[in-house]
Amino acid sequence: MRFTFISSAVALVASTLLLNGAEAQQLCNGYADLCAKTYDQVAYATTHNAFAYTPPGALAANQDNDIPTQLKDGIRAFMLDAYTSPSGATNDIELCHSYCSLLDAGPLSTVLGQFKTFMDQNPNEVITIFWENAGNLTPALFQTVYQAAGMTPYLYTQATGNTTWPTLASMIASKKRLLNFVDGGADASVPWLMEEYNFIFETPWQITKGSEYPCTIDRPKDQERGMYVMNHFISGQVTLGNQTIDVPQSSIAAQTNTADLASHANKCTQTFNKIPNFVAVDFYEQGSLLQTVAQLNGVTWNGKVATPAAGTKSSAAAGTIVGASSVVASLAAAAAVFAL
Numbered sequence: 001m002r003f004t005f006i007s008s009a010v011a012l013v014a015s016t017l018l019l020n021g022a023e024a025q026q027l028c029n030g031y032a033d034l035c036a037k038t039y040d041q042v043a044y045a046t047t048h049n050a051f052a053y054t055p056p057g058a059l060a061a062n063q064d065n066d067i068p069t070q071l072k073d074g075i076r077a078f079m080l081d082a083y084t085s086p087s088g089a090t091n092d093i094e095l096c097h098s099y100c101s102l103l104d105a106g107p108l109s110t111v112l113g114q115f116k117t118f119m120d121q122n123p124n125e126v127i128t129i130f131w132e133n134a135g136n137l138t139p140a141l142f143q144t145v146y147q148a149a150g151m152t153p154y155l156y157t158q159a160t161g162n163t164t165w166p167t168l169a170s171m172i173a174s175k176k177r178l179l180n181f182v183d184g185g186a187d188a189s190v191p192w193l194m195e196e197y198n199f200i201f202e203t204p205w206q207i208t209k210g211s212e213y214p215c216t217i218d219r220p221k222d223q224e225r226g227m228y229v230m231n232h233f234i235s236g237q238v239t240l241g242n243q244t245i246d247v248p249q250s251s252i253a254a255q256t257n258t259a260d261l262a263s264h265a266n267k268c269t270q271t272f273n274k275i276p277n278f279v280a281v282d283f284y285e286q287g288s289l290l291q292t293v294a295q296l297n298g299v300t301w302n303g304k305v306a307t308p309a310a311g312t313k314s315s316a317a318a319g320t321i322v323g324a325s326s327v328v329a330s331l332a333a334a335a336a337v338f339a340l
């Protein structure tokens with residue numbers, strides 16, 4: 001009798017463990033169903049100019065939240081612009097928008113530290129960085145900065161020409177779950193800094209308000225690749241002399257990132273016969289980026305809501321006016337530098 005009691009207690013404990021085991025099923029980028037998919041079969045919520053966050057409302061800012069908040073919210077691919085350090089540091093890269101005098105988001109070493117903290121604490125997340133190599137920096141410099149930040153163990157390399165990607169689960173198991181693509185200047189000496197257009201094409205990025213959202217192959221021109229970036233953000237433009245700068249459109253982002261986003265994604269999915277892998281937006285917390293990406297991935301959205309913008313709308317609006325004059329000042333400063 002006692003024995004029976006004990007064995008049934010053991011059975012109960014065992015079944016509880018099993019139940020917990022089922023509940024503790026591995027998630028990959030937040031969803032169990034993504035684990036068995038290969039890297040190129042998955043859609044990733046992507047922030048255009050992810051670093052271009054400034055205290056609310058600056059004219060050239062593309063995002064309202066900083067990178068640690070974006071990571072926490074479920075953004076998994078980040079577009080960054082690389083410039084020479086204005087401080088003259090030869091072992092760092094600066095994250096700037098158009099000019100460092102216009103928007104300087106600080107050194108890459110700081111931002112890589114933020115990525116590392118997140119990746120250390122979240123071992124089931126596969127992260128992608130897209131580099132716009134605006135400063136024509138060498139792969140060796142990227143290598144120096146990544147190495148110093150302790151990122152080396154996380155770096156994934158796919159051989160050029162290999163169109164067979166591993167599953168998210170296997171990237172997670174190998175711990176190599178940070179992918180870096182660059183739009184120019186890649187070379188074989190730093191293989192983890194992969195030439196983007198060998199693997200990925202992009203739809204056009206210059207979209208103005210009221211124009212149709214395009215599903216054409218912009219970069220590399222008319223050359224299809226295994227994966228693609230669907231650029232989905234609207235720019236206004238400010239011109240000073242012969243300089244034109246793109247101004248992100250915060251005031252209409254909620255609409256841009258909702259029905260417009262879903263219909264653009266559906267249209268591109270039909271056009272290319274595959275889902276967009278990188279769904280790139282400005283002001284990601286407005287609208288329904290995360291829901292749209294879940295839908296593309298065929299999973300039920302986990303209900304996680306993105307963090308609201310750090311600033312209030314009214315201060316953002318006021319900031320825009322301040323920003324407008326500072327842009328003019330910055331451009332004048334930049335023009336003065338060019339004149340030298």
Ligand SMILES: *[C@@H]1O[C@H](CO)[C@@H](O)[C@H](O)[C@H]1NC(C)=O
Pocket residue numbers: 159162163164165166
């Ligand atoms: C291509 O990459 C996959 C995934 O990492 C790997 O399993 C495979 O061996 C590679 N193929 C070649 C030809 O290198």
Ligand SMILES: *[C@@H]1O[C@H](CO)[C@@H](O)[C@H](O)[C@H]1NC(C)=O
Pocket residue numbers: 241242243
């Ligand atoms: C823009 O203007 C500057 C100064 O007036 C001039 O040096 C430069 O060549 C111009 N650039 C273009 C692309 O026209």
